[in-house]
Amino acid sequence: MLKQSIFFISALLMGSLCFTSCSDDDDDYLGNWVEYGDFSGKVRSDAVSFTIGDDVYVGTGYDYDDDEKFNDFWKLRISGTPETQISIQWTQIEDLPGVARNRAVAFATDTKGYVGTGSDEDDAKLKDFYEYDPATGWTQKSDFKGTARRGATAFCLDNIGYVGTGEDDDENKSDFFSYNPSTDTWTAISNVPKKRRFAMSFVLDGKAYLLSGFDNGTSHDDFYEYDVANNAWVAKRRISDYTDSGYDDDYDYDIQRYSAVVFTMDGKAYLATGSQGGLTNQTWEWDPMTDTWDQKTDFEGAARSGAIAFTVNNVGWVATGGNGSYSFDDMWYFEPDEEYENKD
Template identity: 45%
Template sequence: MKKLLSLALLLFLALGFTACSKDDDATAEILGVWTSRSQFEGLARNSAISFTIGDKAYVGLGTDGIDKFTDFWEYTRSTNTWRQRADFPGVGRQLAVAFAADGKGYVGTGYDGVNKLRDFWQYDPTTDQWTRKADFGGSARYNATAMSIGNKGYVGTGYDGNSKKDFWEYNPATDAWTQKPSFGGNKRMGATAFSIGSTGYLLLGADNGVLQTDIWSYDPATELWTQHKDLVYHDDSNDDLDYDYSALPRQNAASFVIADKGYVAVGTSSGTKTDCWEYNPSADTWTQKTDFAGAGRTYPVGFALGDRGYVSLGAAGSTRLDDTWELDPNAENE
């Protein structure tokens, strides 16, 4: 009887060590460390805008649920400090878009609480001055998405009374908007866009209350859209391409690009999210990173400076947030 008990104990311990080993391996596979950085120095808010120029990030506008802001701030990674810059001269707004092109920032569209907007403004960081530019070429709207490819900006989707899927290019050299071919997916609002190299990517968002699972890339040289793997669960023993990206669909997320990888974090689906995912365009695959360390949130801003990504601001229920978090995507999370 004692021998049987000893054997059972040894078997239990062996299984326990095996389970611990598997858990450790699984934990080691998920990389990324989030670190709290200096709080945004303006009032807490959601639905703000952000863009980066050189080694600086610029964040502003948005709402606290009542007021629509025009203040504008610069973040410096090397000193971990915020500095207030010239106020945005247009009407205060939320759910606008922003991008950087040719060394300057551009901000436009959005909602002032009464009107949908289509005005566009240029920010010059060397002079700390704003200049009004040509109005957005499409209809007045909010909750659209934007990105820059090369020295041009791109804006699409959003809501103008109906969800949209049109796509527009802005050329800073001529101060002109040109409509480009629309992608092949559904209309949507709350989508995400980013560029990696000379290719733009548009994904996520919702249409008629349904989260969208398609991903599209845009080549400005050919003006062609290409569809990539849907964000679904895929199990096919015949093609050895098993994957589960079903946790990724969401709207109003943060995104940024580090080197040749794209990142999506937080946002909302059935509730606010804290997960973070890395996109490898060469393999068309997603890898989960360490969960965001702050509160789950929607309508945040996201940006990258060097080899770090940042998520700041946003809303968690009725609470507006002003914290800022930095991601080292390849660090081991102990």
């Protein structure tokens, strides 16, 4: 459960920290967050997760409280839905063979998970990569082809992994690479139009998307779909009040962000948590049919970045994360079409 101390955000660390979403009229927006259970490992931020079948795997990360990085891994089995009855079971599995790390990436094919990059306990950037087979455990694979980095983003389409952006020792990156598990080979693909780190990516109805991220002291307001057939990043509508056409009049600076999470439910994507210099709890729903965003009820846990998100049984979850001073182990699921209920 949440520690009492996490609600006291460090003003010294955040400077002009603003909870841009903490309004008094959350019930003006549709959607309800429900806290349910805890991550069974130590509290942490900047962990990774991947899903194989109905099992979620969570590992690595950093504990602000104890200044500790991790290479442990846990399997989560979620049964039921909010309409029936939810139950969760955590099981610790074999540690990731590589060094402890945070700000790594992960993706999964139909049968196996992959974890790599990040930064170690000395904050050295990493490029090693590992495969997890639930039947046999971990195996080291070919190193990531780009430079060693942290804060990259990753997704998987048709059992091919994609990893790119992030920061190496010199700069933020815009390069991207595909990974073929059957041949254990990396191939450079088209760069994203702008450099960035801590961007968000997701897959919805067989299409991959990338948005926002951090560069030059601010978060980007761009949003792209990756066209596999043409190896091209196709721009979607910007995620800011950019035009005079009216569809984005209700957008504000809070959609664009970094170190946030995205999960998908019922053919839509949900963006939550993260930072723009100050932490935000605002939650936004993206409809691919109209390429427009609609604000939902704020995430009801403590404001955070570096959380993880996943979808099981068509229910989106957000867990772990940190605020720069404290790390969390709480878990929340989202009901996008329910009325807001305080403290449920």
